[in-house]
Amino acid sequence: MTVEYSTGLGKKLVATCIRENIPYAVQMELTSKCNLKCRHCYMVNDNDVELSSEEIKDIIDQLVDMGTFYLSFTGGEIFTRDDLFEIARYASRKGFFLTFMTNGALITAEMMDEIRTLKLIKFELSLYGATAKTHDHITRVAGSFERTVAAIKDLVKAGIEVTVKTSLMNLNIHESDDLKAMCEQLGVRHRISAGIAPMKNGSLEPQQYDLSFEDMERYLPRHDFDLSYLIEIGEKDPAHRFKCKAGNAACSVSPSGIVCPCVMMPMAVGNLRERSFKEIWHMQPSEELKRLRNLTSADLPVCSKCDLAQYCIRCPGVVYLETGDIVGASPSACRYAQWRGSSQVTVMQSPGFEPGGITKNQKEVIKKEDETRRIQ
Amino acid sequence: MFPLDSYLRRSDELVWREIGDGVVILTADGRAIHTLNKVGSAIWELADGTRRIKEIISLTCERFDVSLEVAQADVQEFAEQLVAKKILQIRNAEAETEAEGGGDDR
Numbered sequence: 001m002t003v004e005y006s007t008g009l010g011k012k013l014v015a016t017c018i019r020e021n022i023p024y025a026v027q028m029e030l031t032s033k034c035n036l037k038c039r040h041c042y043m044v045n046d047n048d049v050e051l052s053s054e055e056i057k058d059i060i061d062q063l064v065d066m067g068t069f070y071l072s073f074t075g076g077e078i079f080t081r082d083d084l085f086e087i088a089r090y091a092s093r094k095g096f097f098l099t100f101m102t103n104g105a106l107i108t109a110e111m112m113d114e115i116r117t118l119k120l121i122k123f124e125l126s127l128y129g130a131t132a133k134t135h136d137h138i139t140r141v142a143g144s145f146e147r148t149v150a151a152i153k154d155l156v157k158a159g160i161e162v163t164v165k166t167s168l169m170n171l172n173i174h175e176s177d178d179l180k181a182m183c184e185q186l187g188v189r190h191r192i193s194a195g196i197a198p199m200k201n202g203s204l205e206p207q208q209y210d211l212s213f214e215d216m217e218r219y220l221p222r223h224d225f226d227l228s229y230l231i232e233i234g235e236k237d238p239a240h241r242f243k244c245k246a247g248n249a250a251c252s253v254s255p256s257g258i259v260c261p262c263v264m265m266p267m268a269v270g271n272l273r274e275r276s277f278k279e280i281w282h283m284q285p286s287e288e289l290k291r292l293r294n295l296t297s298a299d300l301p302v303c304s305k306c307d308l309a310q311y312c313i314r315c316p317g318v319v320y321l322e323t324g325d326i327v328g329a330s331p332s333a334c335r336y337a338q339w340r341g342s343s344q345v346t347v348m349q350s351p352g353f354e355p356g357g358i359t360k361n362q363k364e365v366i367k368k369e370d371e372t373r374r375i376q
Numbered sequence: 377m378f379p380l381d382s383y384l385r386r387s388d389e390l391v392w393r394e395i396g397d398g399v400v401i402l403t404a405d406g407r408a409i410h411t412l413n414k415v416g417s418a419i420w421e422l423a424d425g426t427r428r429i430k431e432i433i434s435l436t437c438e439r440f441d442v443s444l445e446v447a448q449a450d451v452q453e454f455a456e457q458l459v460a461k462k463i464l465q466i467r468n469a470e471a472e473t474e475a476e477g478g479g480d481d482r
């Protein structure tokens with residue numbers, strides 16, 4: 001008898017999870033209630049039904065058996081639930097990498113002691129502007145900027161890992177540089193994303209706030225979108241490139257217990273009030289889930305032949321919301337791919353090209369501008 | 377070699393799951409991933425903070441039908457390696473008696 005252990009198997013573990021359909025990352029939407037009214041929000045009310053604390057704890061137990069390592073609590077706004085800490089303490093005791101996805105506006109300094117007791121917890125807070133004027137205009141709640149920034153400061157002070165997330169829109173793109181600087185000052189990671197998803201019911205209303213082509217050209221090169229990643233994976237089969245882990249190694253649970261491949265792909269594949277996770281995911285997967293898992297390039301008639309595929313970040317969830325199916329072209333992804341394609345030509349031709357996706361020259365210019373701003 | 381009276385406890389700074397035939401452990405920084413084989417997994421599951429090393433040795437003996445010497449050597453080696461990597465913690469008997477509720481939920 002010998003005892004063995006081996007390390008450094010990250011990629012292998014992910015590959016195993018994908019191959020064996022182990023949902024190693026799960027997002028649980030604890031509620032669809034929210035204290036804010038963000039203009040671009042994709043959430044729809046889940047028939048006002050919410051799982052009880054006990055039902056959620058039972059699902060958490062099932063996730064341990066399913067092999068889930070990463071568990072995110074999202075909403076709606078999770079802090080609208082009175083039992084949030086009870087649920088989080090339970091999950092923490094069971095052992096997960098926990099993430100609280102929140103707008104932060106209901107977090108108070110008094111909660112820090114409670115938060116600190118949660119093991120392996122990190123926070124992702126949404127901030128949409130560097131000023132109250134912009135952020136509150138987007139959230140449609142006066143004072144929300146102030147409260148979110150206060151929460152970020154409290155969390156940082158309490159030693160909690162915080163990532164600030166910003167969706168870039170035509171309403172806040174003019175403050176994107178200031179937001180970046182502000183996050184540096186606050187000592188938190190800043191993750192920006194471009195591209196606005198439709199609502200979960202398919203309404204395209206939020207996309208009125210998506211960036212124009214001119215906005216993309218003007219602002220996006222200033223941010224680190226890693227085009228080298230696109231170039232590298234652009235050479236592979238589009239069916240692989242455009243397949244994410246949703247449906248194999250990742251999934252979401254709605255406030256009422258509906259399992260979906262992802263929060264962005266509200267394709268109901270089972271109800272946890274009726275069947276166990278194992279039945280839904282492994283024993284009797286729905287036809288739609290099986291189809292998602294078995295996609296090949298032949299199933300993507302447009303994208304598999306598209307010249308812009310190598311510049312495209314096509315999210316299957318957004319395609320589903322935009323078109324009602326998972327195999328078509330995504331109108332919003334096409335727009336961003338067109339921008340990347342045109343800027344990529346410049347980048348590729350430049351001898352100063354480096355993986356950040358912008359030229360050394362551009363970086364110098366941005367650095368100088370940043371310095372000037374700081375001096376002012 | 378750790379005292380036979382001391383307790384073995386899995387660190388709080390990691391997440392572990394049974395995947396396939398073994399146990400996969402992810403450390404808090406997300407970088408190190410450890411996989412344990414069948415024997416290692418069995419010892420790992422016993423190391424919940426409520427058992428002394430000598431109990432783990434004796435249970436390993438029974439479960440894998442090996443001599444006490446072999447089980448002792450393997451459990452001690454396993455504990456030394458994983459304690460060095462800070463994914464297992466060792467607590468002496470006195471400290472454990474003072475602490476309230478040494479075990480975790482699994």
Ligand code: SF4
Pocket residue numbers: 302303304306307308309312313314328329330331333334335337338
């Ligand atoms: S640019 Fe449009 S058509 Fe081309 S791969 Fe992307 S989503 Fe498909």
